[in-house]
Amino acid sequence: xxxxxxxxxxxxxxxxxxxxxxxxxxxxxxxxxxxxxxxxxxxxxxxxxxxxxxxxxxxxxxxxxxxxxxxxxxxxxxxxxxxxxxxxxxxxxxxxxxxxxxxxxxxxxxxxxxxxxxxxxxxxxxxxxxxxxxxxxxxxxxxxxxxxxxxxxxxxxxxx
Amino acid sequence: xxxxxxxxxxxxxxxxxxxxxxxxxxxxxxxxxxxxxxxxxxxxxxxxxxxxxxxxxxxxxxxxxxxxxxxxxxxxxxxxxxxxxxxxxxxxxxxxxxxxxxxxxxxxxxxxxxxxxxxxxxxxxxxxxxxxxxxxxxxxxxxxxxxxxxx
Numbered sequence: 001x002x003x004x005x006x007x008x009x010x011x012x013x014x015x016x017x018x019x020x021x022x023x024x025x026x027x028x029x030x031x032x033x034x035x036x037x038x039x040x041x042x043x044x045x046x047x048x049x050x051x052x053x054x055x056x057x058x059x060x061x062x063x064x065x066x067x068x069x070x071x072x073x074x075x076x077x078x079x080x081x082x083x084x085x086x087x088x089x090x091x092x093x094x095x096x097x098x099x100x101x102x103x104x105x106x107x108x109x110x111x112x113x114x115x116x117x118x119x120x121x122x123x124x125x126x127x128x129x130x131x132x133x134x135x136x137x138x139x140x141x142x143x144x145x146x147x148x149x150x151x152x153x154x155x156x157x158x159x160x
Numbered sequence: 161x162x163x164x165x166x167x168x169x170x171x172x173x174x175x176x177x178x179x180x181x182x183x184x185x186x187x188x189x190x191x192x193x194x195x196x197x198x199x200x201x202x203x204x205x206x207x208x209x210x211x212x213x214x215x216x217x218x219x220x221x222x223x224x225x226x227x228x229x230x231x232x233x234x235x236x237x238x239x240x241x242x243x244x245x246x247x248x249x250x251x252x253x254x255x256x257x258x259x260x261x262x263x264x265x266x267x268x269x270x271x272x273x274x275x276x277x278x279x280x281x282x283x284x285x286x287x288x289x290x291x292x293x294x295x296x297x298x299x300x301x302x303x304x305x306x307x308x309x310x311x
Binding site: 013016017019020023024025026030031034050052058106 | 164165167170173174177178180181184256257258
């Protein structure tokens with residue numbers, strides 16, 4: 001298989017693995033998240049993710065996903081993001097994360113890109129940040145806390 | 161436009177994704193989704209070991225609960241699978257617990273349920289051993305298929 005074709009296969013499988021991971025609910029009454037893939041033409045972010053659990057509100061965050069078929073991670077997963085990726089994620093006024101998908105094992109790892117994170121390439125995600133059920137709940141609560149501290153809507157518009 | 165996807169939609173979507181990954185893991189040459197509502201979720205192709213390709217139809221049914229020995233399937237769906245000109249695999253996916261079950265609908269119609277509209281299909285859970293049996297059958301290299309999958 002040509003290198004480009006192989007990369008595409010990993011990417012599509014990676015997309016499926018991400019969606020399954022974020023909607024995993026074996027230990028929850030219902031999935032915590034719903035998400036949509038934004039498509040290859042949308043820059044910087046790959047997924048828009050909504051929380052499904054907050055009555056009357058739909059907090060959200062964005063994900064950039066990187067799939068890899070590299071060897072099974074022991075201490076951390078190696079991923080290939082660039083300085084520009086991180087800089088662009090920092091420009092988005094909402095929670096943003098980078099996902100690393102280890103395609104052969106279907107394991108997914110997460111790393112936050114938030115204020116204070118240095119503008120440099122992120123090339124590793126510690127295995128402790130694997131999106132297990134426990135970390136899905138932590139991610140969920142982290143995003144809830146972020147939006148709780150902010151105004152839900154603008155209070156003024158010219159176009160009223 | 162719907163405001164949100166219902167849980168049933170998410171469960172159905174999860175079942176399809178789990179099935180697709182399962183079929184890819186088996187070594188399918190391709191796993192294709194028919195574009196219209198044909199009653200078949202996937203067409204899959206497997207190399208048959210003689211230089212050719214064996215095609216099969218796969219129908220996915222989603223549930224959120226562990227499944228017993230039988231699964232009630234609408235008679236219309238059963239006939240669609242059983243009377244196709246390619247082998248048909250029924251995958252029942254417990255999307256909450258990530259478990260898969262399977263059956264091979266055949267022309268011998270199973271017992272009708274009391275509601276008349278559905279049939280009781282005997283299904284089996286998929287473990288590593290069963291996974292290999294399914295792969296062989298999809299590739300036409302098992303005892304159920306003519307050599308090289310020439311059916």
